[in-house]
Amino acid sequence: MGRVFQDPMQGTSADLTIAENMALSLRRGSKHRLLPALKRKERQEFKEHLSRLNLGLEDRLNVKVGLLSGGQRQALTLVMAVMKKPRLLLLDEHTAALDPKTAATVMEITKDFVKDGNLSTLMITHNMHDALHYGDRLIMLQDGKIIIDVEGRDKKNLQSETLLSAFTGRSELLAAAGS
Secondary structure, three states, X not given: OEEEOOOOOOXXXXXXXXXXXXXXXXXXXXXXXXXXXXXXXXXXXXXXXXHOOOOOXXXXXXXXXXXXXXXXXXXXXXXXXXXXXXXXXXXXXXXXXXXXXXXHXXXXXXXXXXXXXXXXXXXXXXXXXXXXXXXXEEEEEEOOEEEEEEEHHHHHOOOHHHHHHHHHHHHHHHHHHHO
């Protein structure tokens, strides 16, 4: 399973370089998690993965991750999460801590990685636009209960206002029932 959490600082180690972080990710689940030196082939593989981000990180493999912006770290975390082609990619509010422009960039990168890797993905979000725009199925929860479960054409016909109304109406019904 690959995962990307809300906080861009959680997916990487600030004191390690980009290459060292990626090596840890690549070796996850192996007997030898981190070897003293990276092989030339691995460095090239890392550069190829990073070049897909269009952030210039492929030329900064020896830079400590702590010097990157939140968006760069989140994009790096995403690359690390998909490098080994996980059976499931968990995205837990992975753009919530980013500014709108960076969040949009990370979402587009995410979409490309999911599509190209044919990855099963569970994305948790409070962003109604993203909930409607990405993915094949939308499940809305409230108080741990499913209040909307739509897919296909039904999902494509939904609007953000409809989702918000369903959530607000459900909240009002629950509040009235609790009085």
